Amino acid sequence: MTFLERTIQRAKSSIKTIVLPESEDIRTLKAASTVLKEGIADIILIGDKEQIKKKAEGLYIPENKILEINKFAKMDEYANALYQLRKEKGVTLEAAYKLLQNPLYFAVMMVKMADADGMVAGAVNATSDTLRPALQILKTAKGTKIVSAFFIMCVPDCEYGAKGVFAYGDSGLVENPDADQLSEIAISTAKSFKLLVEEEPVVAMLSYSTYGSAKSELTDKVIQATKLAKEKAPDLMLDGELQVDAAIVKEIGQKKAPGSKVAGKANVMIFPNLDSGNISYKITQRLAKAEAYGPLLQGIAKPVNDLSRGCSAEDIVGVIAITAVQAQSV
Numbered sequence: 001m002t003f004l005e006r007t008i009q010r011a012k013s014s015i016k017t018i019v020l021p022e023s024e025d026i027r028t029l030k031a032a033s034t035v036l037k038e039g040i041a042d043i044i045l046i047g048d049k050e051q052i053k054k055k056a057e058g059l060y061i062p063e064n065k066i067l068e069i070n071k072f073a074k075m076d077e078y079a080n081a082l083y084q085l086r087k088e089k090g091v092t093l094e095a096a097y098k099l100l101q102n103p104l105y106f107a108v109m110m111v112k113m114a115d116a117d118g119m120v121a122g123a124v125n126a127t128s129d130t131l132r133p134a135l136q137i138l139k140t141a142k143g144t145k146i147v148s149a150f151f152i153m154c155v156p157d158c159e160y161g162a163k164g165v166f167a168y169g170d171s172g173l174v175e176n177p178d179a180d181q182l183s184e185i186a187i188s189t190a191k192s193f194k195l196l197v198e199e200e201p202v203v204a205m206l207s208y209s210t211y212g213s214a215k216s217e218l219t220d221k222v223i224q225a226t227k228l229a230k231e232k233a234p235d236l237m238l239d240g241e242l243q244v245d246a247a248i249v250k251e252i253g254q255k256k257a258p259g260s261k262v263a264g265k266a267n268v269m270i271f272p273n274l275d276s277g278n279i280s281y282k283i284t285q286r287l288a289k290a291e292a293y294g295p296l297l298q299g300i301a302k303p304v305n306d307l308s309r310g311c312s313a314e315d316i317v318g319v320i321a322i323t324a325v326q327a328q329s330v
Contacts (some may be wrong), residue, residue, distance in 0.1 A: 003154050011040050011324035019110045021103035022124045023047030031316035033059035036293035041324045042268045046103045108133040111302050117327035134304040144299040149173035149187045151281045151294035159247040161267040167193040171277035172295025178251035182225035186270045187233050188298045204247035204266035205240025210256040303327045
């Protein structure tokens with residue numbers, strides 16, 4: 001059974017409600033139709049009913065799954081709640097009503113008010129636009145210092161990682177984390193991997209150097225991040241700094257990092273900055289024909305996940321299933 005098949009099976013075991021604010025996008029509508037038909041999750045589409053019905057002709061989207069903001073019965077309750085959350089930042093009640101006309105803000109408020117269990121967006125909107133309302137309204141999860149992003153990468157016919165499944169972090173959000181932030185990203189990504197993949201995380205702190213084969217400010221950051229992560233999570237199987245080949249290939253790992261419990265076995269790849277992380281996930285996706293699910297967000301109080309604007313309807317189905325599984329653990 002593939003990662004996606006297992007995730008869909010888990011999502012079906014306890015149905016969660018996922019809100020989709022990008023109803024103008026045909027990929028979102030196709031994904032919603034598939035999710036509803038297959039019973040993966042319950043769906044709320046935010047948008048104009050007539051426009052959605054016209055665009056979604058031939059798709060399975062019952063009318064009661066569409067919510068029109070201007071006809072929402074609890075708008076006063078939502079606006080007051082948003083005002084209370086944001087008034088110290090200068091948001092007036094009038095401004096709260098206006099913000100809720102934005103489907104992204106409205107969708108996040110649905111999650112906040114427990115009318116939905118999670119949100120998926122990003123097929124149309126940039127990551128910053130998707131993330132901003134989530135941070136302002138839901139805020140960070142208890143005990144979390146930083147919100148970050150990761151991808152689940154499923155590489156076909158691959159002997160490495162967890163039978164070809166990896167977590168790549170951060171490959172979508174934090175541009176240039178310092179050593180402490182990098183250690184937090186490593187710990188969060190390991191937890192996300194265990195939740196979603198149901199395998200023990202083996203974390204490689206990646207660099208262009210292995211065990212001091214090169215020395216610079218860049219390698220020093222990864223070495224320090226490794227030290228901090230080990231102090232914060234002593235039971236986590238984590239090591240660095242490691243080059244990618246030393247991290248995933250047993251023979252090379254034994255040669256370059258003798259004695260390492262991680263070298264040659266890594267399934268969680270932690271990149272030193274967004275350049276390396278984002279480039280790596282796209283290379284893996286295109287050249288290895290890997291399935292890439294994400295950028296998935298971690299560290300937010302409730303599940304909100306981003307999509308690549310180049311995603312397919314099938315990708316959206318996968319992220320909805322992942323979000324539903326995340327919601328089961330909240």
